[in-house]
Amino acid sequence: MPRWSERADRAPLLAFTDSCLRGIGQILFANNPLSGLLILCGIFAASPWLGVATLVGVVSSTATAHLLALDRSRIRAGLYGYNGALVGGALATFLLPAWSPSLLLYAVVASAMSTFVMVAVSLVLVDQFHLPPLTLPFNLVTLPCLLVSFTTTHLQRSPMLVRHVEGPINTVLRESASGVAGSQAGALLEAVLRGVGQIVFADVPLAGVLILLGLLVWSRIGALFALVGSVVGLLVGMLLGGDGHDAYHGLWGYNGMVAAEALAGVFLVWDWRTALYGVTGAAASTGLYAGLAALFGPLGLPALTLPFCLATLVFLALKNASPVFRAVPLPKVTSPEEHLRLLRSPLSAPPHGMENRDEERERRGLR
Known part of the structure; x- marks a missing residue:
């Protein structure tokens, strides 16, 4: 939405709101304020407290980026907001008491810290290895923040932060749904939609529907593979x-x-x-989730999005060693459709007699 962005730039408050909405959208790579708004609606559909905490997180981290005078284009694209939004949502999900001033203040401080960590992680991954930071800052901030609750009284653990011990596993999906879904097919559909929503801690099917609608506003390919990835994860599990x-x-x-x-x-x-490759990466990250969940379970900690980060960074590292994949330079990442449009535009085609296309594609920002 470039025209909307230009209009928002004329009003500081509107620009800040736009940056925050883009930050929520960037949780799923969608640099689009309408996508962010629909995702936020999905979060509120799951829980008003979760929605407020997510807003607190994205506002805090985005404001911190402004106070540090970080790169304005990155702020406007929401790249300093999405980790903070996830930090706020995670603390609201795993800590108690809800709506308490102490927990809100904790979310403000932790979300602001995610901006510092984002800068540090970017200096290593982006500048040195040309890899995206993904949600690593969120994980690096949230996991220690959750551990604090084991040694404090004002911040209490929710029932989800329980040290898991080895026990029998019930693998039957319908029985585990406690009769909520009317059939096995209904349980499978709900599980897929809940898988979409769980990226923002929204454990209701409606949240998954709204998130997919938000992604459709940004990219049809992105929405399709978000759905495919959730299906693959469920099947692997x-x-x-x-x-x-x-x-x-x-x-x-x-x-x-x-x-x-x-x-x-x-x-x-x-x-x-x-x-x-995306389907393979989805399966790999799901397998890694199983391993990390077993590792963190005895500590009473969730795996969060560490499986996604570790698996995806390994898969993306291959782009520098293999000619099979055409990588998108990080500053030029927009949407899958836009990447294809740039690749197929006349400027991306080699001049007559030119056998090496890489040089011309670099001019267009695609290689």
Whole structure:
């Protein structure tokens, strides 16, 4: 929405609001304020407290970026907001008491810290290795913040932060749904939609629907592979014999969802190879989720989006070593459709007699 962005730039408050909405959209790579608004609606549909905490997080982290006078174009694109939004949502999900001033203040401070961590992580990944920071800052801030609750009284742990011990696993999806879904097909559909919503801690099918609508505003390919990634994650979890309760509530799907989206068109130009690569990355991140959940379970911690980050960074690192994939330079990442449009434009075609296309594609920002 470039015209809207230009209009918003004329009013500082409107520009800040636009940056915050883009920050929420950037959780799923969508640099679009309308996408961010629909995703935010999905979060509020799950829980008003979760929605408020997410807003507190994105406002705090974006304001911190302004106070530090960081790169304005990155602020306006929401790149300093999405980690803070996730930090706020995570603290609202895993800590108690809800609506308490102490927890809101904690969310403000932790979300602001995510901007500092984002700068540090970007200096290493972006500047040195030309890899995106993804949601690593969110994980690096949130996990220690959750551990604090084990040694304090004003910040209490929710029932979800329980040290898990080894026990029998119920793999039946429908039974684990406690009869909520009317059929096995209904349980599967709910699990897929919950997997979409769980990327923002929204454990209701309606949130998944609104998030997918938000992604459709930004990119049809992005929305498709978000859905495909959630399906792949759920199937991998069921094939591995994972816990049916977790599968129904989308915990096996959300890492695969963002991994598929990242690899199949966001950081790599979309084609049939990257489509398969995205599906493979979704399966790999789901398998990694199973391992990290087992590692963090005895500590009482969630895996968050670490599986997605680690798997996706490994898969993206291959772009520098293999000619099979056409990588999108990080400053030029927009949407899968826009990447294809640039690649197919006349300027991307080599001049007559030119056998090497790489030089001309570099001029267009695609390689």
